[in-house]
Amino acid sequence: xxxxxxxxxxxxxxxxxxxxxxxxxxxxxxxxxxxxxxxxxxxxxxxxxxxxxxxxxxxxxxxxxxxxxxxxxxxxxxxxxxxxxxxxxxxxxxxxxxxxxxxxxxxxxxxxxxxxxxxxxxxxxxxxxxxxxxxxxxxxxxxxxxxxxxxxxxxxxxxxxxxxxxxxxxxxxxxxxxxxxxxxxxxxxxxxxxxxxxxxxxxxxxxxxxxxxxxxxxxxxxxxxxxxxxxxxxxxxxxxxxxxxxxxxxxxxx
Amino acid sequence: xxxxxxxxxxxxxxxxxxxxxxxxxxxxxxxxxxxxxxxxxxxxxxxxxxxxxxxxxxxxxxxxxxxxxxxxxxxxxxxxxxxxxxxxxxxxxxxxxxxxxxxxxxxxxxxxxxxxxxxxxxxxxxxxxxxxxxxxxxxxxxxxxxxxxxxxxxxxxxxxxxxxxxxxxxxx
Numbered sequence: 001x002x003x004x005x006x007x008x009x010x011x012x013x014x015x016x017x018x019x020x021x022x023x024x025x026x027x028x029x030x031x032x033x034x035x036x037x038x039x040x041x042x043x044x045x046x047x048x049x050x051x052x053x054x055x056x057x058x059x060x061x062x063x064x065x066x067x068x069x070x071x072x073x074x075x076x077x078x079x080x081x082x083x084x085x086x087x088x089x090x091x092x093x094x095x096x097x098x099x100x101x102x103x104x105x106x107x108x109x110x111x112x113x114x115x116x117x118x119x120x121x122x123x124x125x126x127x128x129x130x131x132x133x134x135x136x137x138x139x140x141x142x143x144x145x146x147x148x149x150x151x152x153x154x155x156x157x158x159x160x161x162x163x164x165x166x167x168x169x170x171x172x173x174x175x176x177x178x179x180x181x182x183x184x185x186x187x188x189x190x191x192x193x194x195x196x197x198x199x200x201x202x203x204x205x206x207x208x209x210x211x212x213x214x215x216x217x218x219x220x221x222x223x224x225x226x227x228x229x230x231x232x233x234x235x236x237x238x239x240x241x242x243x244x245x246x247x248x249x250x251x252x253x254x
Numbered sequence: 255x256x257x258x259x260x261x262x263x264x265x266x267x268x269x270x271x272x273x274x275x276x277x278x279x280x281x282x283x284x285x286x287x288x289x290x291x292x293x294x295x296x297x298x299x300x301x302x303x304x305x306x307x308x309x310x311x312x313x314x315x316x317x318x319x320x321x322x323x324x325x326x327x328x329x330x331x332x333x334x335x336x337x338x339x340x341x342x343x344x345x346x347x348x349x350x351x352x353x354x355x356x357x358x359x360x361x362x363x364x365x366x367x368x369x370x371x372x373x374x375x376x377x378x379x380x381x382x383x384x385x386x387x388x389x390x391x392x393x394x395x396x397x398x399x400x401x402x403x404x405x406x407x408x409x410x411x412x413x414x415x416x417x418x419x420x421x422x423x424x425x426x
């Protein structure tokens with residue numbers, strides 16, 4: 001494998017790992033390992049810099065010019081199954097050193113791995129809303145309503161994806177939806193209080209992967225990546241608060 | 255007769271304070287693992303992390319340990335759980351940690367701090383917000399503490415082996 005091909009597979013693997021929600025140190029570490037596994041005979045030097053929004057890989061052979069590839073990661077979607085597969089692929093590459101076509105074939109296979117269907121995901125949102133409404137002390141009626149709202153949140157956010165909203169706008173819209181439906185269900189007399197419903201249904205929007213990646217990046221010393229993900233989590237939280245607050249003060253006149 | 259009713263009360267308390275939260279957080283973690291596209295093979299072990307986090311938290315709070323230290327120890331427990339499983343099953347640590355940490359997120363406190371702000375109760379808002387951020391910090395510190403220990407252990411192990419750059423590295 002020559003340097004250009006090496007650069008292409010490493011930057012593709014790194015790009016996909018960041019996109020599917022791996023931590024930054026894992027990405028940098030895998031790229032360094034792959035390149036040093038291939039470059040033991042050619043004496044290749046490698047520099048990697050990654051943040052959740054972009055990836056830069058530079059390699060330089062003895063006496064040659066340095067070559068660089070930059071990737072911009074504009075949208076991310078969490079898929080821990082594919083992160084796991086990419087991780088074991090990069091470990092395999094280090095061990096067996098396959099050629100370029102084999103690696104590209106493996107990457108394509110990972111990209112096509114099956115995901116859960118849309119229906120399953122909607123049901124999972126409903127279950128999350130249902131259980132968290134019970135968890136935070138709601139009754140069974142509140143829980144059912146929260147479950148329905150949870151499923152609706154997923155439907156609305158899928159519809160919203162078409163206009164590519166910012167994360168702030170998306171969480172504002174979803175929390176307005178949750179709060180208004182909860183208050184309406186109180187007004188028409190299905191339940192007495194709406195707070196547990198709002199809490200339960202908004203728990204579906206908690207950015208779990210962002211929170212954990214933020215902490216783990218800070219531990220590993222990638223402060224820039226940690227700050228990036230922390231800002232994202234705070235913006236989502238702020239969006240939820242703004243949406244719910246405006247709706248509650250409009251509809252209940254507080 | 256009084257003894258029996260007393261025992262019944264204790265059992266009921268244990269069920270409402272420990273068993274039910276554990277069941278809820280198991281179901282919630284299980285559903286969340288679908289959102290993160292975790293394979294069916296690992297869904298149960300990931301959702302068990304949700305049980306562990308709630309069990310430790312509820313058990314400690316029932317024994318009168320303060321809220322912050324409860325969250326700290328609980329986060330440390332799930333962090334250790336996911337680090338150990340990551341090494342055993344050779345999967346990223348995230349896969350178990352992400353799912354287990356979600357039931358610990360103080361959603362209720364966040365909501366009520368927002369409500370106090372709408373009602374114009376600034377003192378209440380400050381108290382609630384500080385508590386929320388305190389809990390978030392406690393969770394972060396719990397994960398920090400355990401992960402740092404595991405990273406140090408890994409470094410020591412690698413120094414001892416000292417092979418090619420690509421030895422059998424697991425978990426991380």
